[in-house]
Amino acid sequence: MNSEPIGVFDSGVGGLTVLSALRTTLPHENFLYLGDTARVPYGNKSASTIQRYALEATHYLLKQDIKLLVIGCNTVTAEALATLQAEFPDLPIIGVIEPGALRALQASKTQQIGVLATRATLQSGAYDRTIKQHANDAQVFTYSAPLLVPLAEEGWLSGEVATQTVQKYLQQVLKHSIDCLLLGCTHYPLFVPLIQSLLPEHITLVDSATTTAQATLLQLQKMGLENKQDHHGSMQFYVTDDPLEFSNIGRLFLGQEIFPQTVHLTGLKPF
């Protein structure tokens, strides 16, 4: 059981930053990553569509005997975590929203927290709701930064365009007196060095990739599910459409070559 893999599900490549953090925190675990690239992006789809896709993906990963599921995607976490938990009560499932929200509350002294995310994630209200569930007097300020996703996928993580784009988004952020900025999109951890260099020192930066990896470690320890092997764990990649672009961007996101395999989810038939 303990050597069984951890499933990581995302609509596309963004979850690879979560996988990267998981590999650092849990080097002995085996991972199966599923990117639903035939249907990416999920951000502009309705909640019921996202729930259906997430159920299909989880069924697929369960057939590969995963011991735990990490949802490496803010949109799926916001729209489908509760649905998945109800449908699969025996599978531990970790989303990317609560770990980041809890870490932000720990890091903030003033309880005035900024959240930088995509429009879809902010519209779901999930960060605001989750933060206030744990601290109902917290103030949450949200900012959308949609261009950071394509900038990351273009590989423009520094340089003039990236710097000016981040500066333009941070101008909005700095209008409020926050002392913690939470990155609520799985693409954004790639910009941590740039954002850190442009953010005033009194604002703590929290990203959901490393916090989700930490939450996964705690969950495995709690359930006694850690893999005790002493060699490095493996990674396998499944995508639902042409693997070429995923490989190209994946190399950039993970810093190594990856060789994804195309699979068909139930009811999907992309080819």
Added chain:
Amino acid sequence: MNSEPIGVFDSGVGGLTVLSALRTTLPHENFLYLGDTARVPYGNKSASTIQRYALEATHYLLKQDIKLLVIGCNTVTAEALATLQAEFPDLPIIGVIEPGALRALQASKTQQIGVLATRATLQSGAYDRTIKQHANDAQVFTYSAPLLVPLAEEGWLSGEVATQTVQKYLQQVLKHSIDCLLLGCTHYPLFVPLIQSLLPEHITLVDSATTTAQATLLQLQKMGLENKQDHHGSMQFYVTDDPLEFSNIGRLFLGQEIFPQTVHLTGLKPF
């Protein structure tokens, strides 16, 4: 028959620049625009998937009695125009690639032509192939500019980030001695003023939206299908997922309020 609408099909919002050009060129025509927003973007999907989606969309529009179909999307034109023409031999179908390619060949004295497009469109080889079909000694240089799509959808059509992004892409373009630059993505016409201001004078800029509208006018005249009514034609919008974001971006692209209606294409069932 002549008052029947012209169908315009795109995977999302990009085709609205084509619709905008069509409205200017053909103010008396009625238009039905279908944006397959539940499955956008098509660029990362396989040819057979795109062909299947395009067939579904055309069947849908034919049920609304369109007299002519404009494919307002480079990816669909590249991957599915021939399939659609074979499947619907009685329907005049106009893609966005050939009109732009022909206009570029007319505009260029040196027959050295640059094409700025998305990675998917360039990978299809459709512009290179089409230009060389008409002038086999033409030289075609291609450049991908993927960030212009999200910049357009963010509404950043001028200002520092847009200017520097365009400049960065034009640096690649100016390495070759072209005398004509063809914009091979339906989002790019929104950047015509900016690109024009940064492009050396001896390079003619050609966009596929206005050239496609011109080709549509000629086709209607040739077939005697023009609408002779003397009042302005109507526009109706169908989308396959939540209409809200489409309305927001559509306002930006068309310069007026639009009220799309959500429809289900055969076999799609997005909800």
